[in-house]
Amino acid sequence: MKPNLLDFDPRSKGANLFVDSECQMDHFVAAEEQIASERLRQKLEEVNVAARTNLAPIQDHIYFTLQRAYFKCAYKCFDRRRRQEEISKCVENCFNPLANEQQTFDNEMAKFHVSYSIIL
Numbered sequence: 001m002k003p004n005l006l007d008f009d010p011r012s013k014g015a016n017l018f019v020d021s022e023c024q025m026d027h028f029v030a031a032e033e034q035i036a037s038e039r040l041r042q043k044l045e046e047v048n049v050a051a052r053t054n055l056a057p058i059q060d061h062i063y064f065t066l067q068r069a070y071f072k073c074a075y076k077c078f079d080r081r082r083r084q085e086e087i088s089k090c091v092e093n094c095f096n097p098l099a100n101e102q103q104t105f106d107n108e109m110a111k112f113h114v115s116y117s118i119i120l
Helices: 013-077 084-119
Strands: none
Touching: 013 084
């Protein structure tokens, strides 16, 4: 005869085994979740390191190469024969390529972060 759950007596020895088994299962599930969480954390750290490593040359290009070009261009704008308005316009024109590159980089990083957050 199969045991009926309605006939189950919580004070019986079988009840303690059931509770112990349930507690062990909870610990097992918690341990699995902790292992999965640690693996995910490690993978995320690997992705962050790879992103920083691969993006460093791009940031370097934006921060140094383009900024150097901007400052050289802006320096040439400062000519005593020009009016202030002309100098300002010239400097603004020098800044546009740098601003465009930085904006493109920021947009791509935003897309990456969206993709990254979807994965999580």
